[in-house]
Amino acid sequence: MKRFMLNNRKIFLTLLIAIFSVGIFLRFYKLTSYPAGFQMDEASKGYTAYSLLQTGRDDNNNILPLTIDIFGDNSPAGYHYITIIPVAIFGLTEFAVRFPGALFGAFSVLAFYFLAYSIFQDRKIGLLSALLLAISPWHINLSRASSESLVALFFIILGFSLIIWSFRTQAIKHTILGTGLLSISFFFYQTPRLFVPLLFLALLIFFLRIWKVKVSSKYKKGYLEQSSFLILP
Numbered sequence: 004m005k006r007f008m009l010n011n012r013k014i015f016l017t018l019l020i021a022i023f024s025v026g027i028f029l030r031f032y033k034l035t036s037y038p039a040g041f042q043m044d045e046a047s048k049g050y051t052a053y054s055l056l057q058t059g060r061d062d063n064n065n066i067l068p069l070t071i072d073i074f075g076d077n078s079p080a081g082y083h084y085i086t087i088i089p090v091a092i093f094g095l096t097e098f099a100v101r102f103p104g105a106l107f108g109a110f111s112v113l114a115f116y117f118l119a120y121s122i123f124q125d126r127k128i129g130l131l132s133a134l135l136l137a138i139s140p141w142h143i144n145l146s147r148a149s150s151e152s153l154v155a156l157f158f159i160i161l162g163f164s165l166i167i168w169s170f171r172t173q174a175i176k177h178t179i180l181g182t183g184l185l186s187i188s189f190f191f192y193q194t195p196r197l198f199v200p201l202l203f204l205a206l207l208i209f210f211l212r213i214w215k216v217k218v219s220s221k222y223k224k225g226y227l228e229q230s231s232f233l234i235l236p
Contacts, residue, residue, distance in 0.1 A: 015126055018130055019113075022137050023133075026108075026111075026112035026137035029138065029143050030105040030143060030146045030147055034101050034105055035101070042149075044074075045101070045148070047073050048082055048100055050095070052083050052084070053095045055067075061083070068080055079151070079190050081155075081191035081192075082104075086102075089103065104145070105147055107153060109146070112137045114164060115132055115136045116129040117129070117161065118164040119132035121164050121165075121167040151191045151192050152191075154191045155188040155195050158184045158188040159184075159188050162181045162185035163203075165178070165184065166182070166206065168181075185199050
């Protein structure tokens with residue numbers, strides 16, 4: 004029996020690693036060539052990351068800014084900061100600028116498996132979900148295009164995965180870590196600042212209602228058992 008379970012575990016890990024490898028390949032293969040053309044906002048991210056690396060200032064001469072004014076939109080500066088490391092390693096190149104998006108896009112495949120598993124408690128559904136994301140054309144395209152929204156999405160997926168998991172395990176450390184990851188997404192994109200708190204509140208209300216029902220049922224069951232014991236001669 005143990006050997007059978009071990010083999011199942013090996014098969015599961017093999018499939019998960021294979022799906023993750025597909026996700027990495029589709030996001031890094033000829034990363035500098037596809038999508039064709041290096042867009043203006045990508046070039047701006049690379050130059051700002053290089054400026055932060057060299058001087059600690061952005062191209063508007065602001066010291067360690069939390070927002071970057073590229074086209075008057077004051078975008079969150081998260082992507083620019085995580086681009087500093089690949090720029091320091093690979094130089095100011097197209098590959099270095101697109102590297103963070105591709106990397107977090109690939110790791111989103113694993114995060115999506117965990118989200119599906121935390122909801123359905125089924126490895127098969129988790130693996131299928133991860134595979135569908137790994138080969139999803141829109142996700143591949145955005146992962147290869149220096150998209151800060153894809154990086155924010157990684158933290159959102161993983162954050163909600165941990166929060167849902169914490170409701171099942173009742174481990175406060177998972178709730179704290181998940182909330183921290185959700186907060187990090189605010190540093191990369193504007194949209195999560197609106198819908199993440201609303202979804203978090205909705206999940207909290209949903210699981211609190213389930214918890215109250217369980218506690219109430221358990222209390223009623225104990226009360227009935229105690230009443231039956233007192234009635235019996």
